[in-house]
Amino acid sequence: MGFFSSHSEYFLGVDFGMQSIKAVELKVIKGKPHLFNYGFVNVTNAKEVPDAYDKDHAQRLEDALSQMLSQMKPQAKTATVAIPSFNGLVTIVDFPRMNEKDIANAIQFESRKYIPASLDEVNVSWEILKEDEKEAKKPTMRVLLVAAPKSEVKYYDNLFKGVNISIDSLELESFSIVRSVIGNTQGRFVLVDFGAKTTNIVLIEDGVVCVNRSVDIGGYDITSAMMQSLNITRERAIALKESDENFFTGVTKIGFPSLNYVANEIKRVLSAQKSDKIEALVLCGGASKLVGLPEYFKQLTGLNVTTGNPLSHILYDEQNSGNMKALSGEFAVALGLALRGVEEIKK
Numbered sequence: 001m002g003f004f005s006s007h008s009e010y011f012l013g014v015d016f017g018m019q020s021i022k023a024v025e026l027k028v029i030k031g032k033p034h035l036f037n038y039g040f041v042n043v044t045n046a047k048e049v050p051d052a053y054d055k056d057h058a059q060r061l062e063d064a065l066s067q068m069l070s071q072m073k074p075q076a077k078t079a080t081v082a083i084p085s086f087n088g089l090v091t092i093v094d095f096p097r098m099n100e101k102d103i104a105n106a107i108q109f110e111s112r113k114y115i116p117a118s119l120d121e122v123n124v125s126w127e128i129l130k131e132d133e134k135e136a137k138k139p140t141m142r143v144l145l146v147a148a149p150k151s152e153v154k155y156y157d158n159l160f161k162g163v164n165i166s167i168d169s170l171e172l173e174s175f176s177i178v179r180s181v182i183g184n185t186q187g188r189f190v191l192v193d194f195g196a197k198t199t200n201i202v203l204i205e206d207g208v209v210c211v212n213r214s215v216d217i218g219g220y221d222i223t224s225a226m227m228q229s230l231n232i233t234r235e236r237a238i239a240l241k242e243s244d245e246n247f248f249t250g251v252t253k254i255g256f257p258s259l260n261y262v263a264n265e266i267k268r269v270l271s272a273q274k275s276d277k278i279e280a281l282v283l284c285g286g287a288s289k290l291v292g293l294p295e296y297f298k299q300l301t302g303l304n305v306t307t308g309n310p311l312s313h314i315l316y317d318e319q320n321s322g323n324m325k326a327l328s329g330e331f332a333v334a335l336g337l338a339l340r341g342v343e344e345i346k347k
C-alpha cells in the first residue's frame with residue numbers, strides 16, 4: 001500500500017437492482033483482487049417486483065441495505081455505487097481538437113447541446129476516447145460525455161449516511177458490467193444485461209462504452225409470457241422459468257414478444273452505429289439464465305452469442321465462495337463496481 005494512499009485494501013461495490021441489492025467486497029493481496037465477501041438481499045417480499053418505484057420503495061431500500069450490511073460486516077468504509085442506466089445519459093460527441101485543460105471549459109458550454117437538462121441539475125463527467133492513426137489526423141476528437149442527475153447522487157449519499165459508509169464514487173451500471181465482463185478486451189462487443197425490470201444494451205469498442213440504451217423489459221415480462229401461454233400462476237411460471245426446461249423449442253415452445261423486441265433494439269443500435277464486425281453478443285444479468293436464451297438470440301440477431309463471466313478478473317476460492325459461481329451473472333454490476341476501486345489504486 002502506497003504511503004500516500006488513503007485507501008484500505010478492501011473495496012466494496014453496491015448495486016441497487018429493482019429486485020435485489022447485491023454487494024461484493026474484494027481484498028487486494030499482492031496487487032491482485034480476491035473475492036473477500038458478498039451480500040444479497042431482496043428489496044421486496046414479492047417474488048417479482050410488479051412496479052418500478054412505488055412510494056414505499058425508498059424505505060424498503062434503506063431497510064434492505066442496512067440488513068444486508070449488518071450480515072456482511074464489510075471491512076471497507078467506503079463504497080462504489082451504481083446508478084441505474086435509465087437515469088443517466090451516455091453520448092459520444094465530436095469536439096474540435098484541444099488540450100485537456102481547455103476541454104473542461106468547452107464541455108461546460110457544449111454539453112448543453114447534448115444533455116436534455118439544466119447543468120445545475122446534472123453531474124457531467126467526460127473522457128477523451130483513444131484514437132487510431134487515421135482518427136488522430138482529423139481536426140476533431142471523440143469525447144464521451146456521461147451525465148447523471150444530481151438528485152440521484154444526493155439520494156444515494158443520504159442512503160449510505162444512514163449505514164455509516166461513505167460513497168467513494170457513483171457510476172452508471174453499464175460501465176460497471178463492462179469492467180467485470182469485458183475488461184480491456186479489444187474489438188467490438190454488445191453486452192446485454194437482462195435484469196428483473198430492465199435490460200441494458202451496451203455497445204463497447206476496445207473496452208470503451210460507446211452506446212448505452214436501456215429498455216423496460218426484463219425477467220418479469222418473461223414470467224408474464226409464460227403465465228399467459230401456459231395459463232398458470234406467477235409462482236408456477238417463475239419455478240418453470242428457473243428450471244432446466246427449454247421453452248424456445250419442441251412441444252413446450254412459447255412465444256416471447258418482449259425478447260423479440262430486445263433483439264430488434266440490438267439490431268437498431270448496431271445499424272445506427274454502422275458497426276461492422278461484432279465479436280460477440282455477451283449476455284449477463286439474472287434473467288439471462290433462461291435456458292436456451294443464447295441460442296435464441298443467435299437465431300434472432302445472427303451474432304455469435306456467449307454468456308459473460310464476471311469472475312474472470314478476480315481470484316476466488318470456489319470451495320469457500322458459497323453460491324457465487326451460480327450467481328455471478330446477477331453480481332456482474334457489483335463485481336465491476338468493486339473492481340473500479342481496485343483500478344483506482346493502481347493508477
Ligand SMILES: Nc1ncnc2c1ncn2[C@@H]1O[C@H](COP(=O)(O)OP(=O)(O)OP(=O)(O)O)[C@@H](O)[C@H]1O
Nearest residue numbers: 017018019020195196197198219285286287289290
Ligand atoms: N435461473 C434463472 N432463469 C431465468 N431467470 C432467472 C433465473 N434466476 C433469476 N432469474 C430472473 O432474473 C431476474 C433478476 O435478475 P437481476 O438480479 O439481474 O435483476 P435486478 O438487477 O434486481 O433488476 P434490474 O436490473 O431490472 O434493476 C428476475 O426476473 C429473476 O426471475
Ligand SMILES: [Mg+2]
Nearest residue numbers: 017018195196
Ligand atoms: Mg441489474
